[in-house]
Amino acid sequence: MTGLHIFLIVLCFIAACLELRHRLRPSSPLILDTLDWEIKKSIDGIQIIGWLEISNPHKRMEVMVPEIDISPTLLGKEGVNEIIVRSNIQAVHPDEEYRKDGYWQAYIIKSKKSTRAFVSIKLINSESIEAISVVENVWVEINWINYGPFGRIRKRDGIVIPLKRPMPLTADNAYFQQYKDYQLLPLKTHLLGPQDDIVEVLTTYTANIARPGDVLTIGETPIAVMQGRYKHPSTIRPGLIARLLCRAFHPTSSLATACGLQALIDLVGPSRVIISFLIGVGGKFIGIKGLFYRLAGEQARLIDDITGTTPPYDQTIVLGPIAPKEICENISSKLGIDVAIVDVNDLGRVKVLAANKKCNKAFLKKSLRSNPAGNANEQTPIVLVRPN
Numbered sequence: 001m002t003g004l005h006i007f008l009i010v011l012c013f014i015a016a017c018l019e020l021r022h023r024l025r026p027s028s029p030l031i032l033d034t035l036d037w038e039i040k041k042s043i044d045g046i047q048i049i050g051w052l053e054i055s056n057p058h059k060r061m062e063v064m065v066p067e068i069d070i071s072p073t074l075l076g077k078e079g080v081n082e083i084i085v086r087s088n089i090q091a092v093h094p095d096e097e098y099r100k101d102g103y104w105q106a107y108i109i110k111s112k113k114s115t116r117a118f119v120s121i122k123l124i125n126s127e128s129i130e131a132i133s134v135v136e137n138v139w140v141e142i143n144w145i146n147y148g149p150f151g152r153i154r155k156r157d158g159i160v161i162p163l164k165r166p167m168p169l170t171a172d173n174a175y176f177q178q179y180k181d182y183q184l185l186p187l188k189t190h191l192l193g194p195q196d197d198i199v200e201v202l203t204t205y206t207a208n209i210a211r212p213g214d215v216l217t218i219g220e221t222p223i224a225v226m227q228g229r230y231k232h233p234s235t236i237r238p239g240l241i242a243r244l245l246c247r248a249f250h251p252t253s254s255l256a257t258a259c260g261l262q263a264l265i266d267l268v269g270p271s272r273v274i275i276s277f278l279i280g281v282g283g284k285f286i287g288i289k290g291l292f293y294r295l296a297g298e299q300a301r302l303i304d305d306i307t308g309t310t311p312p313y314d315q316t317i318v319l320g321p322i323a324p325k326e327i328c329e330n331i332s333s334k335l336g337i338d339v340a341i342v343d344v345n346d347l348g349r350v351k352v353l354a355a356n357k358k359c360n361k362a363f364l365k366k367s368l369r370s371n372p373a374g375n376a377n378e379q380t381p382i383v384l385v386r387p388n
Helices: 003-023 129-134 198-206 220-226 240-248 258-268 270-285 291-296 324-335 361-367
Strands: 031-042 045-055 063-065 068-075 084-092 107-109 114-124 137-148 151-162 182-187 215-219 338-344 350-355 382-387
Touching: 003 270, 031 151, 045 137, 068 084, 068 114, 107 114, 114 137, 182 361, 198 215, 198 220, 198 324, 198 382, 215 220, 215 361, 220 324, 220 338, 240 258, 240 270, 258 270, 270 291, 324 338, 324 350, 338 361, 350 361, 361 382
Parallel strands: 215 338
Antiparallel strands: 031 045, 045 114, 063 107, 063 137, 068 137, 084 114, 137 151, 182 382, 215 382, 338 350
């Protein structure tokens, strides 16, 4: 047995131990969903109401939720300091008496069961209701504790409630950017979130403009956000592998931080990341670049670390979308035009993550090089491409 064989055996053993440790890491099965949000305007202010549902899909485990709290943040282009914010969360457990004092009593969510909480947020300004109109969105941060056989885990989620939505364009007020072989129309939307239906959003903002032959494109990050695929870094626990290997990536990479790389490890496992990294390093010595991203999986290219997207998602790590190909085929069949999910940057790099079968990807890459959607806070995730 040669030294290389011994090295490979030791490497496989270490990878297997890390994989086992990864699979046995503390985790909670609880899932939090946000439901039925409404905005009510009155003379004295604006009230936002909605529901949180916490479900336990585990077959045997029972998990306690001893604490839960919400923290609303007002977002707008102008000052919002004069606005008073009052928030309340009320437990509505299916098998316990309703508490009028608003106290969250520690609750056990049994296997295959769920519970709900009613959320109320009120924006008040003593001077006038018009003063509240500067608020464009409310970011509702949800902090809650999971307590069970895995220990005590603090979770941090959030949802955007848009108070303002742009009017969808029509053929009369849609002004395309003119190029030799094509026209481009970036479409402004409200701040998207997991409460939005992907098909409904794309239909709403394009139904009055799109015509046969057009290509509807949307960024991969907005799709992932609508799928709820974002995490706050405080909920990610970087291990030794993430803290060591992240230093080898380019500083501008989303994998150059311990939390960014750990997000990938949590998705594909430490063994795949380690093996991909070693092969990637070896490939660079013989002049082959990009092997790590090919071997580590599509998510390695798609993860956006903090500051990589529009506020308030700039403080979260956004993962890549799920089933992008199926999304494109579904929307294309409903709208009757080609649809593509893309990743474009200011350097002129265009990656077509997914598209329906008939879509001309080569034409799409050529037409999107100018990055019409932008990489700042334009809030134009949809771009309509029209061939001349």
